[in-house]
Amino acid sequence: MATPRTVHHPETALGQHWFHSAVVYQIYPRSFADSNGDGVGDLGGVINRLDYLGHLGVDVVWLSPVYRSPQDDNGYDISDYQDIDPLFGSLADLDELIAGLHERGMKLVMDLVVNHTSDEHPWFAESRASKESPKRDWYWWRPPRPGHEPGTPGAEPNNWASFFSGPVWEFDEATGEYYLHLFSKKQPDLNWENPEVRRAVYAMMNWWLDRGVDGFRMDVVNFLSKDPALGDAPATEGQPYSHDRSGYVCGPRIHEFLQEMHREVFASRAPGLLKVGEMPSVTLEDAVLFTDPARAELDMVFQFEHVNLDHLDGNKWRPGALRLTDLKASLGRWQSGLADRGWNSLYWGNHDQPRAVSRFGDDGAYRELSAKMLAGVLHLHRGTPYIYQGEELGMTNMAFTGIDAHRDIEVLNHYREATSGLGLDPIEVLAAIAPLNRDNARTPVQWDAGPAAGFSTGTPWIVVNPNAVEINAADQVDREDSVFSFYRQLIRLRHELPVIADxxxxxxxxxxxxxxxxxxxxxxxxxxxxxxxxxxxxxxxxxxxxxxxxxxxxxxxxxxxxxxxxxxxxxxxxxxxxxx
Incomplete structure (x- = not known):
């Protein structure tokens, strides 16, 4: 038997942070609960389920974006940071949600998406109006590559690939230049090199904290600092655009920006706020710096190493078998690396990942047992556990009937590129998409065995999993041996036993x-x-x-x-x- 490896951390750090004993619950609002029958979840639906969250026992609710948005990427494309999209309700509804959570001893963490805005945000509208616009430099604009016809393949300023297929550059005919978008072409990247951009973002964050919000989960926050040269990346074999991310992952000024954010937003406020950074491709070494309390940057980061282990050659559309030894090596390394300084976030799933029990467990005969096992193993690590809505019920992946049943822009773009662009067999493409696509996590929460699983009185925006007749909250909340009850026990143990927290x-x-x-x-x-x-x-x-x-x-x-x-x-x- 191998010699056990023990991870120590200083006695002075024990118990000094409230979030060590906290559990966070993520709500993806359009799929959580619909209060007005339009088929889309909303803030009223969340308010109606506050007692459910209180009964579960969680400490923090992380709310995915509800800001005003054209909904190109389901709200992660924001056109107004200081208003609520009518699809979800109003600012008055959000105030009611904050009050309801606080009355029950819970905190609200908002999703902060400031790597990019919507192309319908007034900032971008002004930026693209002309090359002389005062806000031109609020985004990344570059001329076509010399010697190439503007707007044609190869004329892009560099060879970076978008996360949502194709290049990261979109040509704007009106001004004859390209703008940068790491994600959808409707999500132009903000230029954080411009101090005016940073001041505007910090003012917006302070506005939300003044309103009673208790912190932020910061979307792809380690992409804020890009190499200003925006040079070509190493080529990706067989691909026209490079998937190498070295030009924008943890760029040269990222620590400076986050420390400035702390000074301008958090430093003068009372303790108890939460700062979480989603960081694709972050290294453990960088995570130690980001989460070291002495550096005053973030409380914890979301890293993706363990949820990329079943991607063959780093490609999520080539799913492979997960080896438990690889999973233990990965999670164990992060436990060790963040033991003396920093803190872990613990998760199996979220709105960007498939359902945990289908991915890591057995969603057939052993669904309840494996859902409980996964919860127990995760929650008893050192770090702050995150529960994604429906995970506490053991919700599973969805068997989508075809591409028309999907809603995720990432899936739709990949399918179109793979079938029309590359000529691949649609049936094979759908089979490759099935295990890991994001729509698996976005089917409505299954509240009961009735129509639309109790999610809505209307037609849901995305299909309801038919297994809702067996898997639903109404069946589990009061059943002592349910998955829900097991999660309640885990949360209570974290609250009661210091050995779990620290x-x-x-x-x-x-x-x-x-x-x-x-x-x-x-x-x-x-x-x-x-x-x-x-x-x-x-x-x-x-x-x-x-x-x-x-x-x-x-x-x-x-x-x-x-x-x-x-x-x-x-x-x-x-x-x-x-x-x-």
Whole structure:
């Protein structure tokens, strides 16, 4: 058996941050609950379900964008940062939501999308009006590549690939230049090199905090600083545009920008706000810097290493089998790397990832057991756990009937490019899209077994999973052995046991192909966490037979006389220094 690796952190850091014992719940509003029957979730629907969230026991609600938007990318294309899109309600509705959450002891974190705006934002409208516009430099504008016909392939200022297919440049005929968009062409990137842009963003953030918001989850925040040269990236074999991200991932001024943001927005405010940075392609070494409290940048980052492990050659449209040893190596490395400085965010899924139980568990015969096992293993790591709406019910991926049932711009663009552009078989393209596409997470929350799963009295904007007749909140909220009830127990344990919030982390059995095992320790208290990531029974030897006599704190089967695990079994045992 490999020697266990123990992760330590200074005693002075223990318990000093409120979010160590907090659990965050993400709401994707258009799919959460619809209060007016138009088929789209809204703020009224969230308000109507506040008691549900309070019963679950979460501490923070992260609300995906509800700002005014043309909805090209479901709200991540913002045309007015200081208003609510009528699709979701009004500012008065948001005020009511903030008050309702605060009354129940919960916080509200807003999604902050300031790498880019909508092309319908007044800032961009003014920027594209002419080359002499005072806001021209608020975005990235460049002339065509010399020697190429403007507006034709190859004339783009550089060879970067968009996340949503094609190049990152869109030609504007009126001014004869291209603008940069890392995502949709309707999402032009803001130029953070311009101090006026930064001042406008900080003023907007302060406006929301003054309104009662408790922090921000910052979308692709490590893309804010680009290499001003905007030079070509290394070519990607077989692709016309390069998928190398070195020109904008954690660019040269990113730490400077985030430290400035802290000074201008957060430094003078009362403690208790949350600053979370979504950071695709972030390295562990950079994450330590971003989340070191002494540097005053962020509280935690979302990293993507563990959710990219089942992408063949880094391509999500080429899904592969996940090896548990790779998952343990990845998560264990982050536990170790952020032990002395910084903090982890813990998640299996969100609005950009497929359903956790379908991806990492067994969404068939062992759905409830594997959903509980995944929750137990994740929540007992060191870090702040995030629950994506419906995960607490064990919601699964959707078997979409065809491309017409999809709504995600990323899926639609890829399908069009793969079938029309590359001539691939549509059936094969759909099969490749199925496991990991974002629409899996965006089907409506399944509240009951009735029409539209209780999500809406109208026709939902995206199809409802037909398994809602078996998987729904009405069936689970009051059932003691449900997935929902298991999540409630996990949340309560994090609140009650300091060893979960602040204990050391020791990875066990790193080379075992089916069992995830680790210990947490704080003072005299020690936890042993075991999870079977397979449908086969597993014999387990953690090198310490004394654990078999420790108290069973939580499990997903009734009774557990030994350390051996049944299919998809999870156990957590507690002992103290005196063996009790």
């Amino acid at each position: 204990g050391d982390f020791t990875m066990l059995l790193p080379n075992h192909e089916a069992v995830y095992a680790f210990t947490r320790r704080l003072g005299a208290a020690e936890l042993l966490v075991l999870g079977n990531f397979s449908g086969d029974p597993q014999q387990v030897d953690v090198g310490d037979p004394g654990w078999a006599d420790a108290d069973l704190l939580l499990g997903n089967y009734s009774g557990s006389p030994s350390l051996d695990l049944r299919p998809w079994e999870f156990t957590c045992r507690l002992r103290t220094a005196d063996g009790g």
